[in-house]
Amino acid sequence: MKVLIATDKPFAQVAVDGILKVIAEAGLDLKLCEKYGSDKERLKRTAADVDAMIIRSDKIDAEIMDAAKNLKIIVRAGAGYDNVDLEAATERNICVMNTPGQNSNAVAELAFGMMVMAVRNFYNGTSGSELKGKKLGIHAYGNVGRNVARIAKGFGMEIYAFDAYCPKELIEADGVIPVESPEKLYETCNIVSIHIPATPGTRMSINYNLLNRMPKNGLIVNTARKEVINEIELVKVMEDRPDLKYVTDIMPDDHKELTEKFAGRYFTTPKKMGAQTAEANINAGIAAAQQIVGFLKDGCEKYRVNK
C-alpha cells in the first residue's frame, strides 16, 4: 500500500525522513508531491495509486478524491481541516483525521513573535510599548490558545479568554480569566490573539462591531484563518480607528488595499508560517504517519473528523 505526502508547503527534510521511517517499518511505500502550486493535475496524477495521504493546508476536493481511486484515509498533519471536503470524503468512504495539538506550540510562539514586532512598531526605530502588564485576549481556548496563555505568563501579561465550548473551570485552572462573550473579550483586551477554526459559524464573525470595541491602540493578531475575518469591515474599522493594528499569518484577500492604506499598522507573512518549524513538522508529520498505519493495519479511527 502507498502513502502520499502531498504538501505544497513542504515539511522540513528531517520530518519527511521520520515519516518515511514509520511508513517503511509498517511495510508501506512512500511517495512525495511537494510544491505543486496551482498544478492540480500533478497532484491528481501522483495521488492516482495511493491508499493514504498526509496533507497540510492542501485543498483536497472531490475531484482529487475521484482521481485517487484507492484512497482510504487523508490525515491533515495539523489542526484545521477546513481545506478538506468532508462530505465528499464521507460519500467516498474516505476517513479524514487531523493531528490535534502537534503543531500548536509553533503557532503560539509565532503569535508572540508577531505581537512583539507590532508593539515595537515593526522595528522602525520609534519608541514602542511592552507586553508586560497588558491585557491579552485569547479568542478560543484550544490547543494553540492554551500555549499562548502559557507563554503570556512569562511576559507578565493579564490573560483573558473566550471559548464557546471550553468549560470556564478549565480556563480558570490555567490562571486565565474567562469572559462570557467575544464582545467582552475585545472591549477588555489591549491585544487579541485569534485562535478560532474556520467553520460555517465562525466565517467573517470578526467584524466591525467586535473590532471597534477594542481599547485605544488595540492590536489584533491572527494566526488562525483569514476566513474568520470580515475583511471589508476590517478595512472600515482601521479607517475609522487609526490607532488599531492588524497582524496576520494568513494573507488577506484584500492584502493590496490593506498595504496601501495602512502602512505601519498592517503586516502579513507572505506564506502561513505558524506551523513551519522543524519541531512542528516532525510532531504533526510523524503523528499523521502513525495514525495512517494504525488505520490501515488495525482500523483505528482515533482523531477521525468526518462521519
Ligand code: 3PG
Ligand atoms: C493548522 O491548522 O494546523 C495550522 O494552521 C498550520 O497549517 P499548515 O500546516 O498549513 O502550516
